Amino acid sequence: ADGLGRGLEQIQARTEELLFEPVIRLGVTGLSRAGKTVFITSLVANLLNPGRMPQLRAAADGRLMLAFLQPQPNDAVARFAYEDHIAALTGPQPHWPESTRTISQLRLSLRVRPTGFLTGLTGPRTVHLDIVDYPGEWLLDLPLLAQSYAEWSEKALTQAEAPGRIALARDWLAAARETDGTAALDEVAAQGLARGFTAYLHAARAAGFSGCAPGRFLLPGELEGSPALTFAPLPAPSRRARDGSLYAAFERRFESYKRVVVKPFFRDHFAAIERQIVLVDALGAIHAGPRAVEDLRLAMADILQAFRPGPNSWLSRILGRRIERIAFAATKADHLHHGQHDALSGIMEALVADARARATYKGAQTRSFAIAALRATVEAEVRQGGDLVPCVRGTLAETGREAALFAGRLPDDPASLMVPARQGAERWLDADFAVMGFAPPKLNLRPGEGPPHIRMDRVAEFLIGDRLL
Ligand code: GDP
Incomplete structure (x- = not known):
């Protein structure tokens, strides 16, 4: 009623x-x-x-x-x-x-x-x-709802081995691969793995990668340090992980992450x-x-x-x-x-x-x-040699100085950006973009x-x- x-x-x-x-x-x-x-x-x-x-x-x-x-x-x-x-x-x-x-x-x-x-x-x-x-990171958590801890672990470990990511994940990956998930839960070791995994996610984000779930590991809000965030992917153990093992504990925490963190956000x-x-x-x-x-x-x-x-x-x-x-x-x-x-x-x-x-x-x-x-910024055409370069002018946040800069070129065909990453692919926005830290204008x-x-x-x-x- x-x-x-x-x-x-x-x-x-x-x-x-x-x-x-x-x-x-x-x-x-x-x-x-x-x-x-x-x-x-x-x-x-x-x-x-x-x-x-x-x-x-x-x-x-x-x-x-x-x-x-x-x-x-x-x-x-x-x-x-x-x-x-x-x-x-x-x-x-x-x-x-x-x-x-x-x-x-x-x-x-x-x-x-x-x-x-x-x-x-x-x-x-x-x-x-x-x-x-x-945070958009929180939407990246939605696919987790359809995954078991074992499935998610496997995906996350594979993703961490991808080119570009592996260098950032190496230490944590080595630790994860050496961990015997069937051994009894040791909270210090658990925290070490969670910290290593979180550090890798932050490094991947800083390097420009977008897919860095679970979202709260990057933006924990009020959950910082809570058990719901103290887990990490582990390789599937060769024998059954009993209650009280590290693997079983991470499995349970992964489930509570979905229940107490992911679902309430979507529902409420x-x-x-x-x-x-x-x-x-x-x-x-x-x-x-x-x-x-x-x-x-x-x-x-x-x-x-x-x-x-x-x-x-x-x-x-x-x-x-x-x-x-x-x-x-x-x-x-x-x-x-x-x-x-x-x-x-x-x-x-x-x-x-x-x-x-x-x-x-x-x-x-x-x-x-x-x-x-x-x-x-405001737009400015700057003469360079015989050409007029279409620039933007603004105040650089770092130095407080005015500068007219050219970010570089975007590809004419967006499809050429979407080809799967390959070695030696063309680079875009490689002119002044890196130094374009403009401050908001007065x-x-x-x-x-x-x-x-x-x-x-x-x-x-x-x-x-x-x-x-
Ligand atoms: P959030 O993390 O999505 O909330 O991102 P913010 O709104 O804090 O923006 C992140 C940064 O992007 C800002 O600190 C600015 O440096 C830059 N930024 C955001 N919007 C603009 C914009 O319209 N023009 C320029 N030039 N920079 C912007």
Whole structure:
């Protein structure tokens, strides 16, 4: 009866919401450093002051009358620290804000005047935009739900032996291979293996690899040091591992990781999301080389599985409703002259092509963009010899000096980036990209204007425009 009562309450709340004050639940995700924090900060600032959002129709038509921040409705989730982040970006000494470490949420309420004949009948209405920021690493955990500890171990060990990774994994791999899983659990040895495995994942991430699950090993949030994170893959033992053995302990912890960490995230947060943007530091991966791009493509496929779960999977059973729109955005496009932006969104498109086809099939609208949430550069043509080189100019964070730089060239054909990593493959973005650590620009914003960006208005129109009509 209790469950029924709660169900009715939920239906009632949802009905009120639909009739009076609709809520759009927008998920913002991407791997660490993809640009989530800067994206949300800029989106909110540009909705509060929509002077630079001409492609957001409600703003261009003057129907977006007011936007304001509200206490967010979910007491159990940290609030996105908008005020700190916007102060970092727009203060007298502009600097990049602290990155996403865990899940957080923010409610922005928009007062909009409806279009068309309704205008005469109804006054302005309020639409709440609940923005949920969460690490993309957590989505990489979804495939774990379908794997046993033995299956996962085997995959993880094989992956660690791949070219490019093996050098980073060598010490831990040697220790794992020497470990007798059937021996009695020794907590110190267990912690040593977990630490070694975690260190390898961090090193792989730093080297530009994207597929580095389990996600909480990189971003543990409040779980740092807990037993649910104190395990690592082990080779299958030659005889049965009894209760009390290391192998049995790791097997149990792997299962509790799925139960207490992975499932609650999907059930309590992911399931409610209606609109989603996936941010991707495609430029960073392209610069890191063909292996990193291939790894990113595979990680994207894993991430996107969450958006098109198999019909009988655990996830599809708990998903309340389908995600209606998914934007894929290559971030930091201000590193490139606009002449290369189409190439960048083409690459973004190619990175998710497979998964996208299937998501479209399932009824979600998807689109790829090349964006800069906060434009740190201006374009400049620099004469070099007889040629005009299309550069971008900005302030380098390290030295505080201005520089006009050329990131390098993107391939004309995105497919050429997607070939499986091979020795001696062509390199892209090999000009000045490595030194392009631009600081956010010193801003002198006019009233009504948010911070400068590239295509944030188009992204906003795609993600929420239809709900502001
Ligand atoms: P998160 O880990 O996904 O939250 O990533 P952040 O939003 O913290 O961004 C990581 C870093 O990427 C920032 O510190 C900036 O250096 C850089 N970055 C993010 N967005 C932009 C952008 O629009 N333009 C430029 N030039 N750099 C950006």
